Amino acid sequence: MSNMITVKNMCLWYGEHQALKNINVSIPEKSITAFIGPSGCGKSTFLKSLNRMNDLIQGVRITGDILYNGKNIFDSSVDVNELRREVGMVFQKPNPFPMSIYDNIAYGPRTHGIKNKAKLDDIVECSLRDAAIWEEVKDRLKKNALGLSGGQQQRLCIARALAVKPAVLLMDEPTSALDPISTSKIEELSMKLKENYTIIMVTHNMQQAVRISDQTAFFLLGELIEYGNTETLFSTPKDKRTEDYITGRFG
Amino acid sequence: MQNYKFTKKRNMYIMTMRLLMWASAAVTCSLVIFMIIYVFIKGMPNISWELLSGEPSYLEEKTGILPDILNTVYIVFFTLLAVLPLGVGAAVYLTEYAKNKKVVGVIEYAAETLSGIPSIIYGLVGMLFFCQFLNMKTSLLAGAFTLVIMNLPTILRTTQESLKTVPQSYREGAFGLGAGKWRVIRTVVLPGCVDGVITGCILSVGRILGESAALLFTAGFAHALNGIFEGMWSSGCTLTVALYVYAKEQGEFGVAFAIAAILMVLTLLINLSAALAEKYFKRRRTV
Numbered sequence: 001m002s003n004m005i006t007v008k009n010m011c012l013w014y015g016e017h018q019a020l021k022n023i024n025v026s027i028p029e030k031s032i033t034a035f036i037g038p039s040g041c042g043k044s045t046f047l048k049s050l051n052r053m054n055d056l057i058q059g060v061r062i063t064g065d066i067l068y069n070g071k072n073i074f075d076s077s078v079d080v081n082e083l084r085r086e087v088g089m090v091f092q093k094p095n096p097f098p099m100s101i102y103d104n105i106a107y108g109p110r111t112h113g114i115k116n117k118a119k120l121d122d123i124v125e126c127s128l129r130d131a132a133i134w135e136e137v138k139d140r141l142k143k144n145a146l147g148l149s150g151g152q153q154q155r156l157c158i159a160r161a162l163a164v165k166p167a168v169l170l171m172d173e174p175t176s177a178l179d180p181i182s183t184s185k186i187e188e189l190s191m192k193l194k195e196n197y198t199i200i201m202v203t204h205n206m207q208q209a210v211r212i213s214d215q216t217a218f219f220l221l222g223e224l225i226e227y228g229n230t231e232t233l234f235s236t237p238k239d240k241r242t243e244d245y246i247t248g249r250f251g
Numbered sequence: 252m253q254n255y256k257f258t259k260k261r262n263m264y265i266m267t268m269r270l271l272m273w274a275s276a277a278v279t280c281s282l283v284i285f286m287i288i289y290v291f292i293k294g295m296p297n298i299s300w301e302l303l304s305g306e307p308s309y310l311e312e313k314t315g316i317l318p319d320i321l322n323t324v325y326i327v328f329f330t331l332l333a334v335l336p337l338g339v340g341a342a343v344y345l346t347e348y349a350k351n352k353k354v355v356g357v358i359e360y361a362a363e364t365l366s367g368i369p370s371i372i373y374g375l376v377g378m379l380f381f382c383q384f385l386n387m388k389t390s391l392l393a394g395a396f397t398l399v400i401m402n403l404p405t406i407l408r409t410t411q412e413s414l415k416t417v418p419q420s421y422r423e424g425a426f427g428l429g430a431g432k433w434r435v436i437r438t439v440v441l442p443g444c445v446d447g448v449i450t451g452c453i454l455s456v457g458r459i460l461g462e463s464a465a466l467l468f469t470a471g472f473a474h475a476l477n478g479i480f481e482g483m484w485s486s487g488c489t490l491t492v493a494l495y496v497y498a499k500e501q502g503e504f505g506v507a508f509a510i511a512a513i514l515m516v517l518t519l520l521i522n523l524s525a526a527l528a529e530k531y532f533k534r535r536r537t538v
Binding site: 082085095164 | 350418420421422423424425426427428429430431434438439442443
């Protein structure tokens with residue numbers, strides 16, 4: 001397996017406050033990588049750096065390199081919109097646009113210039129099928145997406161992200177606002193999606209990390225403490241702090 | 252015993268306060284109702300088809316307010332035509348693009364202050380700047396421009412407030428799909444604030460209809476019947492100004508009250524449409 005994303009000596013500051021300290025990590029393709037750690041440890045911040053969503057926040061400064069397919073994403077030749085198309089994102093709270101289900105899915109493809117109706121229809125159906133929500137919404141594609149339940153909205157958002165044919169899917173605690181049944185649906189879905197996509201997921205739920213991820217990275221106070229195979233990390237953690245965290249001694 | 256006395260005192264107090272509040276409510280209501288009924292009783296008998304569709308002539312000794320109605324329509328139309336793109340554009344820039352939040356704060360404060368100053372000051376400035384300096388003479392166009400300045404803060408602020416209510420998560424979602432800044436604004440942010448723009452618009456129409464002081468200086472008093480283009484370049488009075496002229500300078504109180512009644516009905520219609528528009532767009536946004 002080759003590495004999709006390689007991060008070298010990355011540091012990040014919010015104004016004067018350093019939120020990430022010297023992160024080095026390589027994320028292999030077509031697998032699920034989980035980021036765990038207590039609140040405020042920088043895992044979400046790090047996730048958002050990978051498709052430069054932090055650009056939207058004022059006062060953020062980043063040093064070091066993030067290589068995506070071998071190319072530095074901070075290079076001036078990189079089109080940030082194209083980067084975000086390839087490195088898609090699913091947010092903590094489901095955030096469908098206040099439009100029809102169809103228009104939600106078609107938003108991305110239309111943004112990238114697809115106008116052909118038949119082609120759009122195809123993409124919409126495909127994406128909804130891939131996100132395992134087609135059967136539930138196929139008769140109400142013209143209905144407003146805000147009428148769906150929370151779990152359905154989140155799968156819609158995954159479908160929306162898939163519609164632009166990304167290679168990487170960043171998920172920022174995608175199940176933390178959902179009930180257990182919706183959560184297990186999203187987990188199943190992620191397991192299926194990793195055949196074709198590289199998934200990086202921030203989670204507060206350690207059982208979730210164990211259940212679905214291949215690699216796990218443990219963050220603490222802006223540092224990457226330990227990173228490795230999920231099974232190894234949870235059964236024989238090398239660092240004392242990792243052990244304390246996963247055994248529930250703090251966090 | 253003492254306790255009983257205290258209760259009695261307290262009951263007295265409650266009764267007095269209730270009576271006072273009831274009295275002020277009664278006075279307020281009756282004043283409003285009196286105003287409405289008085290204007291309608293005085294005005295309604297004078298409203299006729301001849302008045303609405305005719306133009307005034309001193310030779311034939313007849314009055315008609317069609318030119319005034321048309322002038323009002325022209326001025327509302329032109330003012331909105333100019334103030335909407337300006338105000339909405341400025342609001343989008345200030346909320347979505349501007350980096351220096353301090354400067355934005357100062358501008359917002361200035362706009363709020365501007366929307367509170369007496370309109371006669373706008374009239375004075377408009378007369379000096381548009382009529383004289385820009386040589387537009389006394390014309391509906393100069394009046395419309397004056398009203399543009401007057402309504403700009405309203406449109407700016409209502410649009411801004413409404414832009415701020417569009418959830419940040421919509422913007423993030425769109426950016427996350429690779430949409431550029433302008434596309435995010437056009438497809439996600441602006442549709443979410445249509446209700447604010449419409450509210451601002453309706454408020455402005457109300458203000459334009461009711462404005463007389465600023466137009467006395469800038470738009471003039473002529474009652475000539477004009478098409479929209481020559482109308483804008485010539486002097487003309489709107490319904491509110493006509494009301495003033497008929498009542499104060501010609502002593503035609505019947506006509507003045509007729510205009511007053513018409514303006515009142517218009518205001519009612521505007522308020523109703525504002526409520527309806529708000530309801531419609533709220534529903535569209537939440538379902």
